[in-house]
Amino acid sequence: MPKIAFVGAGSAVFTQNLVGDILSLPELRDDTTFALMDIDPERLxxxxxxxxxxxxxxxxxxRVEATTDRRGALDGADYVVTSFQVGGYRPSTVxxxxxxxxxxxxxTIADTLGIGGIMRALRTIPVLLDVCRDLEELxxxxLLLNYVNPMAMLCWAAGEASSIRTVGLCHSVQGTTAELARDLGIAAEEIDQLAAGINHMAFFLRFEHEGADLYPALRELDPPELNxxxxxxxxHFGYFVTESSEHFAEYTPWFIKEGRADLIDRFNVPLDEYPRRCERQIGxxxxxxDELEGGGELATEQSHEYGAHIIRACETGEPYAFNGNVPNRWEEGLLIDNLPADCCVEVPCVASAQGVEPQPVGALPRQLAALMQTNVNVQGLTVEAALTGRREAIYQAAMLDPHTAAELSLDEIASLVDDLLEAHGERIPSPMLTR
Structure with missing residues (x-):
């Protein structure tokens, strides 16, 4: 009889998808308690x-329980799903x-890396760790299933600062597999793939159909406009990345440059995309x-999120394979040999009655590991700032960010960090606000 707590349940569309997924599984349909928690009573x-x-x-x-009391929702929970946004669209994302x-x-998105990802992490890591501290007691x-971005930084911090079993879940791998399958005219379930790296910068190391390598066919395609x-x-790098073009454009120094409209047009980069999405999601x-108040029907088809199947696997013991975000240092070795031991990696995992077991993948192609390292540098310094309060680490994270460093001087970056910290004020813990 699992109790599944949703922290940030007011993300109602996401909650709808995951609850629907859970209820579609016969083993979970009748014996589950949903403990919904949000700080916004109306959304709750x-x-x-x-x-x-x-x-x-x-x-x-x-059964369903709804509360604004986080500790009440977490007390006795077997699984915890996090899907909150600290500071909200307004004022923080704006x-x-x-x-x-x-x-x-x-x-473009500013929720994973870049100056926006850094600020979101500084707001969010303390809240996630508060959840972890409650769980350590209660x-x-x-098992904590984290859906909150910036995924890698949050899971890195949880791995460093808490004993709670945590896995970060994203839909990049399965979403991109389906997308490429459509591009190639192949059923997604017939694709045999292996993806590994870091969140939003994992690459398909293997992408095959009936034993045949699909990479030559991918290279022959005309790139879709949105990709x-x-x-x-x-x-240029020989492998396909699992996160979308709008995300990836801001993780590197090559695609977004002030005064280079030719690049924006050539690669169809959607600047300010996330605010548009937020406005759409609010709608x-x-x-x-309105649909609920009018008595409309709710869709009950399954989503492509991993969460429900992981819970089923843990409850029934029937293994389930997925890609998850976990610490690179695992038991006696590393999951990815040529990435830092303390970083968070996204690798194949298997859920079962024993919990979540990540699968080692060895060394990545050198060019991919080097590309990821530019992002890991930013992640590690941001996590350090959040865990220690060392303000200098925030500046250093921003100065090492590939896109920010390609646009601004060191003095400009320091000034930008100061302006953002001042604007966010109390939404960022006080030690990091001290000069």
């Missing part, structure tokens, strides 16, 4: 209604985009509320 009530309606739609005997623009620094054997960045990286949430 919407998530509660969504969950109740899904339970009814599946003919389930599952701040992360607007202030860098004054310096001529443009971004539910020390719980020019990734096909360009394939051309979707309002539409969901």
């Amino acid at each position: 009530r919407t998530a509660e209604i969504v969950t109740e309606r899904l339970i009814d739609a599946h003919g389930s005997k599952a 701040t992360d985009f607007d202030i860098p623009k004054r310096y001529g620094l443009r971004q 539910s020390p054997d719980a 020019r960045v990734r096909y360009e990286v394939l051309k 979707e949430w309002q539409a969901l509320r």
Whole structure:
């Protein structure tokens, strides 16, 4: 009878997808308790209604509890799903985009790396660690399924500072597998792939169909309009990255440059994409509320998220393979030999009654490891700043960020960091605000 706690359940569309996935599995349908927690009572009530309606739609005997008390939701939890956004779209995300623009620094998503990813991590790591501390006291054997970005930095911090079993979950690998399968005219379930690296910068080391390498066919394709960045990286680095072009464009120094509209046009880079998505998601949430109040039907088809299948595997013992974000140092060795021992990597994993077991992949091609290291540098310094309060590490993280460093001088980067820390104020813990 698992208890699954959702911290940030007010992300109602995501909650709807994952609850629906869980209820679609016969082994979990009737004996599960959903403990929904959010700091926003209005959003929490919407998530509660969504969950109740899904339970009814599946003919389930599952139970639902809703609370604004995080400790109450976590007490006795077997699994914890995190899906919160500290500071919200307004003011925090808007701040992360607007202030860098004054310096001529443009971004697309700003939730994983870059100056926006750094600031989001500084706001979010302390909250995730508060969740972990509650779990250490209340539910020390719980499995934490983290869906919050910046994924690598958050899971790195949790691995350093908490004993709670944590795995970070993303939909990059399965989403890109399906996308490339469509490009090639092949059923996604027929693809045999191996992906590894770091979150949002894992690469397909193997991509095959019926024993045949699909890379030659990929190289022959005309790059789809929305995917020019990734096909360009394939051309120069030899492998296909698992995260989208709009994300990847801001993890490197090559695609977004002030005064270079030719690059933006050539690679179809969607500047300010995340604010547009946030506005759209706010509209979707309002539409969901209106639909619920009007008695509309909820969709019950499965999503492509891993979470429900991991929980089923842990409960039944039937193994489930997926890609997860975990510490590179695992038991007696490294999961990826040529990345730092303390970083967070995204590798194949197997969930079963024994929990989550990552699978070692050996050494990556040297050019891929080198590309990832530029991002790991930023991640590690940001985690250090969050765990120690060392303000200098924030400047150093920003100065080593590939995109930021390609646009701004050292003095400009320091000034930008100061402006952002001041603007975020109390949303970032006080030690990092001290000059």
